[in-house]
Amino acid sequence: MTKQTHIIEHKIISGWVRNGASVLDLGCGDGELLSLLINQKNVQAQGVELNEQAAHNCITAGLSVFQQDIDTGLTEYADKSVDYVILNQTLQQVKKPDFVIKEALRVGKKVIVGFPNFCYITDRFQIFFRGKVPVSSSLPYEWYDTPNLHFLSIADFKEYCRKNQITIEYEAFISKNIVVRVLPNLFGEVGLFLLSK
Amino acid sequence: MEANKQITNEKPNATQTYTFAYSPDELKLESGEKLGPITLAYETYGKLNPEKSNALLVVHALTGDSHAAGTNGWWENLIGPGKGIDTNKYFVICSNVIGGCKGSTGPSSTNPKTGKPYGLSFPLIGIGDMVEAQKRLIDHLGVEKLMSVVGGSMGGMQVLQWMVSYPYKIRSAIPIATTLNHTPQQIAFNEVGRQAVMADPDWKNGDYYGHCPPAKGLAVARMIGHITYMSDTSMTEKFGRKTRVDKEPFKFAADFEVEGYLRYRGDNFVKRFDANSYLYLTKAIDNFNLLNGHNLGNVFKGLRAKVLVIAFKSDWLYPAYQSQETVKACKLAGIEASYCELNSTYGHDSFLLETEQETKLLGDFLKTVENGGKHT
Numbered sequence A: 001m002t003k004q005t006h007i008i009e010h011k012i013i014s015g016w017v018r019n020g021a022s023v024l025d026l027g028c029g030d031g032e033l034l035s036l037l038i039n040q041k042n043v044q045a046q047g048v049e050l051n052e053q054a055a056h057n058c059i060t061a062g063l064s065v066f067q068q069d070i071d072t073g074l075t076e077y078a079d080k081s082v083d084y085v086i087l088n089q090t091l092q093q094v095k096k097p098d099f100v101i102k103e104a105l106r107v108g109k110k111v112i113v114g115f116p117n118f119c120y121i122t123d124r125f126q127i128f129f130r131g132k133v134p135v136s137s138s139l140p141y142e143w144y145d146t147p148n149l150h151f152l153s154i155a156d157f158k159e160y161c162r163k164n165q166i167t168i169e170y171e172a173f174i175s176k177n178i179v180v181r182v183l184p185n186l187f188g189e190v191g192l193f194l195l196s197k
Numbered sequence B: 001m002e003a004n005k006q007i008t009n010e011k012p013n014a015t016q017t018y019t020f021a022y023s024p025d026e027l028k029l030e031s032g033e034k035l036g037p038i039t040l041a042y043e044t045y046g047k048l049n050p051e052k053s054n055a056l057l058v059v060h061a062l063t064g065d066s067h068a069a070g071t072n073g074w075w076e077n078l079i080g081p082g083k084g085i086d087t088n089k090y091f092v093i094c095s096n097v098i099g100g101c102k103g104s105t106g107p108s109s110t111n112p113k114t115g116k117p118y119g120l121s122f123p124l125i126g127i128g129d130m131v132e133a134q135k136r137l138i139d140h141l142g143v144e145k146l147m148s149v150v151g152g153s154m155g156g157m158q159v160l161q162w163m164v165s166y167p168y169k170i171r172s173a174i175p176i177a178t179t180l181n182h183t184p185q186q187i188a189f190n191e192v193g194r195q196a197v198m199a200d201p202d203w204k205n206g207d208y209y210g211h212c213p214p215a216k217g218l219a220v221a222r223m224i225g226h227i228t229y230m231s232d233t234s235m236t237e238k239f240g241r242k243t244r245v246d247k248e249p250f251k252f253a254a255d256f257e258v259e260g261y262l263r264y265r266g267d268n269f270v271k272r273f274d275a276n277s278y279l280y281l282t283k284a285i286d287n288f289n290l291l292n293g294h295n296l297g298n299v300f301k302g303l304r305a306k307v308l309v310i311a312f313k314s315d316w317l318y319p320a321y322q323s324q325e326t327v328k329a330c331k332l333a334g335i336e337a338s339y340c341e342l343n344s345t346y347g348h349d350s351f352l353l354e355t356e357q358e359t360k361l362l363g364d365f366l367k368t369v370e371n372g373g374k375h376t
Helices: A003-016 A032-041 A052-060 A097-107 A121-130 A154-163 B127-140 B154-165 B184-199 B201-206 B215-229 B232-238 B257-272 B275-287 B320-332 B347-353 B355-370
Strands: A022-026 A044-048 A082-088 A108-116 A167-175 A178-180 A190-196 B016-020 B038-045 B055-059 B091-095 B148-152 B172-176 B306-312 B337-342
Touching: A003 A032, A003 A082, A003 A108, A003 A167, A003 A178, A003 A190, A022 A032, A022 A097, A032 A044, A052 B337, A052 B355, A082 A097, A097 A108, A154 A167, A154 A190, B016 B127, B038 B127, B055 B127, B055 B154, B091 B127, B127 B154, B127 B275, B148 B154, B148 B355, B154 B172, B154 B275, B172 B355, B184 B201, B184 B215, B184 B275, B201 B215, B201 B275, B215 B257, B215 B275, B215 B347, B232 B257, B306 B320, B306 B347, B306 B355, B320 B337, B337 B355, B347 B355
Parallel strands: A022 A044, A022 A082, A082 A108, B055 B091, B055 B148, B148 B172, B172 B306, B306 B337
Antiparallel strands: A108 A190, A167 A178, A167 A190, B016 B038, B038 B091
16 A cells, blocks of 8 residues: 555545544554544544554554454444444455454444445456456565455445445545545445444 | 652662561552551652753563662663663662562561561452552652653553553653553462462462472472573573573473473572462452453643553564553553564563663653653
């Protein structure tokens, strides 16, 4: 993923989050997004991150982090106890995405989801013309070293939400450094959604 | 009350004592019994600042003492100038627990009523009593609010107890490799240790002072303890199946290095620890129970401190899930809590040995506490 996409992604998420809200970032990495949300939206931030070094970096940054596997659930959080649960660039890497989304919707009043679109136009070209599994800026891994366990498209995700009666309150699509407004499942490299149930 | 006396700390690392709870104001213990007077042996490192906002209490594990830092201090790699617990910045206090045998009042101390050692007439003490005594010491030193309380294993239990007993007296807490209460497995190991002590004919119902102490029994207890403090990996790395060079003709000699090591550690322990203290302290650990019928979410209700919980992947005596339970209790109470699981192979002993990772983590965490818990 390009740095630009990253910046726009974070900017959009920050725009969706209410001032002073509580935020739980699942798969928060070094806590970059949480730090941004603290500075811009004065949120009460908590992160969950499995990687030991990344969790340490969160502590160094003064963030509160729970080094844990989110596939085991969020039993320490009561229903609707957090304003926003964020699953940015996480969903494709968990073992049980369905369970994780449902846990996020149980704990969060709203859930923000962001993931790379597997049916982005250049990915389709790579499959169609080169006969190869796509490697791109949003999917930068080879088949043998990818942490991604699930590949989904924007259309797949919207269908999932429809089937599970999940309301999509806002959505945004990004490609490189621009916001995409037409044919997002073809031209959107990353999809972002604000969900509620 | 000598609360405002100045702490000059002219002799760093020197063990000092503080005696309180004189008759008729003896300390009322968790058991309902009374104990007094009580002496606490303690050491301090660094200087208390004029605002008295940089004091940090370090609490020791089962067989530890007040000598936490400086040469041969049990956490010397973690506490000192420029280290994780930086004595250039913080005023560090460490005291020996009551019930212990390293200068604080315990079963080997003289009972003022009889002029003889307490032995088994010493009342049962709990983790809460240790904390109560520490709180008196903190008051005596003029510290109103601790910047942090830090400790591992039984020390970690005292940290958790501080979070419950004196939530308004601490700005942060770091419980390491510990639990809200012991599981049957943990109690079982302690019970085998106690049985080993009590099965030694020299124990004599605890009345062995001035005679031969139950050395064999206490050494066996320590050997069992040591096994539980290590891990399969750390033992394999340390000993493998290596045998000793100086073999004895006896059939059941300590042929393997691991056997020699355990015997050595057992025998050495006897020289520095009182068998009755071992009984009293392991019992205090087993009886410790912060859940005690409470809902997990109510354990730390009302606490507003920043918490960092640390566990070690190879620790099978205090498995990581127990530390996660503590974090869950914090989260449910709305406390700002972090959890890190360090990838050390030393087993439960990691909290004493894995100081390189700990020193960085504690240092960084304490810095954010210093900044008023604000994001930097």
